[in-house]
Amino acid sequence: MRGKLQDCTHTIMDGFELSAAYDAVMGNADPNDVKFGSSTTRVRDVVNRGRVFDGLYLHPPVLKACCRIINEPFRLSTIHARTLRPGLPAQNLHVDFERDAHGWTMVGFIFMVDELRNDNGATRFVPGSQLWSVVSPELALGEFKANYPGQVLACGPAGSMIVFNGSVWHEHTMNRSSSLDVRYRVRISGVARDQGKIFRRVWFPKHSRRLLHCRSTC
Numbered sequence: 001m002r003g004k005l006q007d008c009t010h011t012i013m014d015g016f017e018l019s020a021a022y023d024a025v026m027g028n029a030d031p032n033d034v035k036f037g038s039s040t041t042r043v044r045d046v047v048n049r050g051r052v053f054d055g056l057y058l059h060p061p062v063l064k065a066c067c068r069i070i071n072e073p074f075r076l077s078t079i080h081a082r083t084l085r086p087g088l089p090a091q092n093l094h095v096d097f098e099r100d101a102h103g104w105t106m107v108g109f110i111f112m113v114d115e116l117r118n119d120n121g122a123t124r125f126v127p128g129s130q131l132w133s134v135v136s137p138e139l140a141l142g143e144f145k146a147n148y149p150g151q152v153l154a155c156g157p158a159g160s161m162i163v164f165n166g167s168v169w170h171e172h173t174m175n176r177s178s179s180l181d182v183r184y185r186v187r188i189s190g191v192a193r194d195q196g197k198i199f200r201r202v203w204f205p206k207h208s209r210r211l212l213h214c215r216s217t218c
Contacts, residue, residue, distance in 0.1 A: 011061045011161050018113045021052045025081050039088035039172070046079040053079060056111055056161075065163045066107045077106065084121040084175045091171035093144045099130065099167045106166030115157050120177035122155045123162065123170055124148075130167035139169065 097106040116122040
């Protein structure tokens with residue numbers, strides 16, 4: 001899937017392989033850092049788990065998208081690893097952060113350590129929805145799972161990355177494949193406006209210096 005940077009864009013990170021690192025994160029995480037949601041298993045705070053993940057948020061297309069979408073100083077917000085379990089309901093369509101009086105506040109990106117297809121939980125996006133001034137009542141209720149007119153599935157091979165406006169309506173679909181899990185799905189959420197109220201994690205001191213690279217004034 002390709003689109004304007006105000007919606008979503010697709011890039012391939014050639015030679016960037018995370019399956020072993022992802023397995024290590026999921027297998028060695030402190031239980032307090034693991035969350036079992038309604039359809040996914042998530043490990044938070046991935047940025048503190050090794051330099052191997054730095055290439056994700058320093059990927060030039062990600063930084064370019066941040067400059068164009070946020071259009072003011074930004075920095076890394078959160079990174080977490082996420083595995084989509086099979087046979088469980090899709091998410092409801094939602095936005096990560098609503099647009100405010102200053103504009104768009106967040107850029108998200110999804111790195112596909114495994115291939116994402118239309119049958120194993122690829123995320124669907126509603127292009128242009130970040131521009132809506134009025135949201136339909138069924139979406140406003142936060143319980144909409146049906147197909148939405150004009151929606152696009154973000155499918156791609158392993159090594160792909162989807163970069164998206166955090167105000168676009170989206171959700172992961174149901175994993176209907178025969179796989180036990182869609183493993184190796186890294187979800188980064190995301191790079192956001194440089195305002196303290198958005199950032200909830202505290203980086204370990206040993207990582208603080210390198211994280212300065214993901215703080216920009218464009």
